[in-house]
Amino acid sequence: MAKVKKQPRPKAEPPKGFRDYFGADVAERKAMLDRIAEVYHRHGFDPLESSAVETLEALGKYLPDVDRPNAGVFAWQEEEDGGWVALRYDLTAPLARVYAQHRNDLPTPYRRYAMGPVWRNEKPGPGRFRQFYQCDADTVGAASVAADAEICAMLSEALEAVGIPRGDYVIRVNNRKVLNGVMEVAGVLDPADPSKFEEERGIVLRAIDKLDRLGPDGVRALLGEGRKDESGDFTRGAGLSEAQADVVMGFMDARREDGPATVARLRELVAGSAMGAEGVDELEEIAALLDAQGYGPDRIVIDPSVVRGLGYYTGPVYEAELTFEILDEKGRPRQFGSVAGGGRYDDLVKRFTGQAVPATGVSIGVDRLLAALRAKGRGQADSMGPVLVTVMDRDRMADYQAMAAELRAAGIRAEVYLGNPKNFGNQLKYADRRGSPLAIIEGSDEKARGVVTVKDLVLGAKLAAEITSNEEWKAQPAQEDVPRGDLLAHVRARLGRDG
Amino acid sequence: MAKVKKQPRPKAEPPKGFRDYFGADVAERKAMLDRIAEVYHRHGFDPLESSAVETLEALGKYLPDVDRPNAGVFAWQEEEDGGWVALRYDLTAPLARVYAQHRNDLPTPYRRYAMGPVWRNEKPGPGRFRQFYQCDADTVGAASVAADAEICAMLSEALEAVGIPRGDYVIRVNNRKVLNGVMEVAGVLDPADPSKFEEERGIVLRAIDKLDRLGPDGVRALLGEGRKDESGDFTRGAGLSEAQADVVMGFMDARREDGPATVARLRELVAGSAMGAEGVDELEEIAALLDAQGYGPDRIVIDPSVVRGLGYYTGPVYEAELTFEILDEKGRPRQFGSVAGGGRYDDLVKRFTGQAVPATGVSIGVDRLLAALRAKGRGQADSMGPVLVTVMDRDRMADYQAMAAELRAAGIRAEVYLGNPKNFGNQLKYADRRGSPLAIIEGSDEKARGVVTVKDLVLGAKLAAEITSNEEWKAQPAQEDVPRGDLLAHVRARLGRDG
Numbered sequence: 001m002a003k004v005k006k007q008p009r010p011k012a013e014p015p016k017g018f019r020d021y022f023g024a025d026v027a028e029r030k031a032m033l034d035r036i037a038e039v040y041h042r043h044g045f046d047p048l049e050s051s052a053v054e055t056l057e058a059l060g061k062y063l064p065d066v067d068r069p070n071a072g073v074f075a076w077q078e079e080e081d082g083g084w085v086a087l088r089y090d091l092t093a094p095l096a097r098v099y100a101q102h103r104n105d106l107p108t109p110y111r112r113y114a115m116g117p118v119w120r121n122e123k124p125g126p127g128r129f130r131q132f133y134q135c136d137a138d139t140v141g142a143a144s145v146a147a148d149a150e151i152c153a154m155l156s157e158a159l160e161a162v163g164i165p166r167g168d169y170v171i172r173v174n175n176r177k178v179l180n181g182v183m184e185v186a187g188v189l190d191p192a193d194p195s196k197f198e199e200e201r202g203i204v205l206r207a208i209d210k211l212d213r214l215g216p217d218g219v220r221a222l223l224g225e226g227r228k229d230e231s232g233d234f235t236r237g238a239g240l241s242e243a244q245a246d247v248v249m250g251f252m253d254a255r256r257e258d259g260p261a262t263v264a265r266l267r268e269l270v271a272g273s274a275m276g277a278e279g280v281d282e283l284e285e286i287a288a289l290l291d292a293q294g295y296g297p298d299r300i301v302i303d304p305s306v307v308r309g310l311g312y313y314t315g316p317v318y319e320a321e322l323t324f325e326i327l328d329e330k331g332r333p334r335q336f337g338s339v340a341g342g343g344r345y346d347d348l349v350k351r352f353t354g355q356a357v358p359a360t361g362v363s364i365g366v367d368r369l370l371a372a373l374r375a376k377g378r379g380q381a382d383s384m385g386p387v388l389v390t391v392m393d394r395d396r397m398a399d400y401q402a403m404a405a406e407l408r409a410a411g412i413r414a415e416v417y418l419g420n421p422k423n424f425g426n427q428l429k430y431a432d433r434r435g436s437p438l439a440i441i442e443g444s445d446e447k448a449r450g451v452v453t454v455k456d457l458v459l460g461a462k463l464a465a466e467i468t469s470n471e472e473w474k475a476q477p478a479q480e481d482v483p484r485g486d487l488l489a490h491v492r493a494r495l496g497r498d499g
Numbered sequence: 500m501a502k503v504k505k506q507p508r509p510k511a512e513p514p515k516g517f518r519d520y521f522g523a524d525v526a527e528r529k530a531m532l533d534r535i536a537e538v539y540h541r542h543g544f545d546p547l548e549s550s551a552v553e554t555l556e557a558l559g560k561y562l563p564d565v566d567r568p569n570a571g572v573f574a575w576q577e578e579e580d581g582g583w584v585a586l587r588y589d590l591t592a593p594l595a596r597v598y599a600q601h602r603n604d605l606p607t608p609y610r611r612y613a614m615g616p617v618w619r620n621e622k623p624g625p626g627r628f629r630q631f632y633q634c635d636a637d638t639v640g641a642a643s644v645a646a647d648a649e650i651c652a653m654l655s656e657a658l659e660a661v662g663i664p665r666g667d668y669v670i671r672v673n674n675r676k677v678l679n680g681v682m683e684v685a686g687v688l689d690p691a692d693p694s695k696f697e698e699e700r701g702i703v704l705r706a707i708d709k710l711d712r713l714g715p716d717g718v719r720a721l722l723g724e725g726r727k728d729e730s731g732d733f734t735r736g737a738g739l740s741e742a743q744a745d746v747v748m749g750f751m752d753a754r755r756e757d758g759p760a761t762v763a764r765l766r767e768l769v770a771g772s773a774m775g776a777e778g779v780d781e782l783e784e785i786a787a788l789l790d791a792q793g794y795g796p797d798r799i800v801i802d803p804s805v806v807r808g809l810g811y812y813t814g815p816v817y818e819a820e821l822t823f824e825i826l827d828e829k830g831r832p833r834q835f836g837s838v839a840g841g842g843r844y845d846d847l848v849k850r851f852t853g854q855a856v857p858a859t860g861v862s863i864g865v866d867r868l869l870a871a872l873r874a875k876g877r878g879q880a881d882s883m884g885p886v887l888v889t890v891m892d893r894d895r896m897a898d899y900q901a902m903a904a905e906l907r908a909a910g911i912r913a914e915v916y917l918g919n920p921k922n923f924g925n926q927l928k929y930a931d932r933r934g935s936p937l938a939i940i941e942g943s944d945e946k947a948r949g950v951v952t953v954k955d956l957v958l959g960a961k962l963a964a965e966i967t968s969n970e971e972w973k974a975q976p977a978q979e980d981v982p983r984g985d986l987l988a989h990v991r992a993r994l995g996r997d998g
Contacts, residue, residue, distance in 0.1 A: 010556035012599035012851040015584045018550035026546035042907045044885035044914030047525035051517035057509035076575035085514045100511035107932040109917045142917035146896045292897030352511040386543035397645045398791030408541045415543030418608045418641035433606040
């Protein structure tokens with residue numbers, strides 16, 4: 001006999017940091033994305049689904065906190081020509097490539113939305129996955145900050161459309177030009193040669209972005225020589241002097257009681273910087289546009305502490321934060337925090353074309369927003385299991401299938417049990433696991449009498465739990481024989497009562 | 500001054516064989532998948548979205564026509580542990596991994612559907628991409644061929660739900676066991692040691708699967724010594740004798756005028772093979788189940804020429820073919836062909852668990868089915884562009900945004916022009932490119948009179964094209980001044996008329 005080749009069994013698990021989504025999770029996410037898409041569509045945005053794989057050079061290196069080349073992305077070499085390709089790490093870099101490629105065929109401005117998975121080659125951790133969904137809306141080709149204001153307003157509409165009520169979220173708006181102006185005033189940035197202190201500027205940006213997590217002292221340390229964390233790891237700082245750091249800290253703290261007061265305070269801080277003044281003007285214009293449309297400070301506010309970590313923003317930046325409290329792992333209340341962010345990135349398309357193309361847009365963290373909806377009990381999927389037609393007589397599968405087909409034709413979710421039908425208890429256990437509201441039973445006895453038995457599993461479970469009186473049991477029987485011809489009407493009535 | 504680093508501009512294109520989907524294409528696919536999902540859901544199937552990245556060992560090597568190890572998949576090594584991971588090439592191999600991993604938490608049988616992109620590292624060609632959508636439905640854990648019959652019936656429902664009418668498609672069903680039986684009778688397969696002629700068996704399978712493309716002579720050559728194609732490339736054959744090849748060719752030709760006659764013919768062909776008899780019994784049972792539910796030969800037929808190319812099928816196989824004609828690249832009529840296929844694969848889960856787990860399922864070729872719907876003029880996306888609020892006065896953006904917001908609040912797709920408003924002609928050109936039905940105009944003159952001008956772009960284009968009489972023009976003006984307060988009512992009425 002031939003030698004039997006024996007291979008070791010493969011492990012039944014996905015690679016580290018990847019996961020699967022089942023049933024209600026998939027349905028809930030889809031319901032949420034459908035609602036967001038509806039808002040985007042109504043605002044004139046068109047869907048775009050770009051390739052998941054891009055050339056590495058087209059993607060560029062825009063991930064925050066990345067020192068090694070190509071770190072953070074999943075990349076490999078093409079067999080044929082040795083070129084490097086990679087999975088997209090966000091939906092913005094691909095948009096820049098798509099717009100540069102198709103700009104002659106696309107309307108200007110081009111408003112588009114995109115939803116789909118992105119991949120990050122990062123160290124996985126609890127709740128931190130290497131594949132996750134993003135949901136973006138961007139306007140390419142519009143220089144006016146009216147485009148930024150529109151994105152902020154639309155983000156507000158989208159959050160309310162999925163079930164985050166007004167008062168439970170706030171959208172904070174800032175402007176990178178104001179921060180750059182502040183850094184000019186402090187001498188961290190040279191207006192004659194902005195590339196000079198590029199590295200320091202990046203460190204300042206990322207330090208401010210971590211205010212929530214590190215607190216003012218931590219940020220202050222990162223503005224200066226650097227910071228040692230609890231584990232003893234040292235992060236190099238921007239090397240600012242005390243006086244320079246004071247100016248930057250003052251910027252983060254510039255929010256006042258209302259928009260006009262904050263704007264006035266920012267004007268003081270950037271006095272002498274042309275770029276800073278431009279940034280404050282833009283903030284003022286965005287605020288005026290939003291106020292006029294009724295997006296008051298209960299929904300959208302100017303907040304200088306928002307800077308966003310990504311390197312490519314050039315003007316307005318914005319962030320949506322959920323303000324209600326949830327309990328953290330240790331049971332302590334904390335604010336839910338950021339679920340979306342974005343801003344203006346006028347130079348991304350220029351990489352391809354050499355010509356500046358203004359662009360602005362927002363990205364919603366889909367998994368975080370879903371988690372927020374669940375935390376508020378607002379997951380919206382229809383989780384009802386199918387009506388189960390049980391199998392009493394193996395030779396009568398066609399009859400059982402006909403029953404299920406009859407229910408389905410009336411729009412009722414229904415299925416025939418397809419496991420081994422020998423043990424009837426297993427069929428009911430299966431119905432339980434599926435969340436079936438009803439089980440239909442037609443054995444030879446029922447068949448002979450021209451009836452089917454309808455077992456109400458929801459009511460049955462309720463009655464069993466509540467131990468009601470005999471009268472109630474009789475008034476609301478959890479199981480009933482009905483003429484075969486009345487099956488559909490009876491099932492409809494039962495589902496109406498339970499639903 | 501610091502040295503200016505200059506990098507070459509990246510090319511604005513996706514890697515070879517990848518593409519992007521815009522606007523209506525995305526919307527049409529989504530509409531189609533939503534309808535299919537609705538059918539699957541109603542049949543009791545639950546959605547599953549598994550990770551796009553799998554370990555290479557979990558994926559296994561099941562692509563057809565693949566000789567080199569790992570050919571056909573995009574794979575790379577993990578940085579941390581050097582393990583090989585890859586993009587999924589279909590949705591079946593991941594399902595086997597998911598079921599093996601979570602089998603204790605999943606119902607048995609587990610009915611699931613999945614929709615999403617898969618990736619193949621193949622040579623791209625015209626209309627042949629390396630990323631494409633699949634849409635699968637599978638039942639895992641059901642040994643009964645009632646599960647296969649259910650999948651076939653559901654596939655029929657799904658095709659009709661998306662707009663393929665009865666008569667324009669046929670689902671062909673066959674059984675690998677019958678083919679194996681035929682090969683036993685011909686002496687190509689040794690029932691005592693089925694692994695013995697594994698390679699020859701694979702060649703026979705793939706040869707039969709190419710009947711459409713190669714014709715009987717081409718298949719016959721592949722059953723024998725081999726075949727030289729037009730380019731002179733030689734494909735090695737299975738090495739069957741004349742008599743053996745006759746038996747196999749007779750199998751492909753075994754379809755008779757109706758199901759019972761075909762079954763009778765198949766019984767003759769497999770006489771003496773236990774496995775062949777089992778296969779014919781299963782086919783007969785499937786046909787009986789489907790007939791009893793009204794899925795007659797106008798929708799589902801037994802056809803021995805269907806074998807499917809994939810190696811992992813173990814029992815019933817099925818394929819949906821669209822029977823209407825389209826014109827090929829050269830303008831010749833040809834049948835549209837296959838849009839979905841599947842079958843029973845009882846050994847895929849066993850790879851992980853060591854225990855046999857029966858499974859059966861179908862995969863719809865999403866892009867091909869969409870192409871078919873378009874060929875029949877049944878693309879179903881709402882392609883109406885947004886109502887465009889034009890910008891006559893830059894300082895009044897907030898007013899224009901308020902108009903758009905008013906329309907959107909009433910469910911009407913609307914946007915404000917966000918390009919440079921200087922040239923009004925550009926705004927109308929933009930509206931045209933967007934497919935806008937209406938443009939709203941409010942300059943200082945209109946503002947002073949308390950009106951807005953509504954320009955009906957659809958009607959305008961129609962009138963311009965038809966050159967109608969003056970009376971008609973007056974009766975149906977393409978442009979009208981309406982009081983600002985009547986804007987919404989007027990837009991509603993216009994859209995009702997045009998829609």
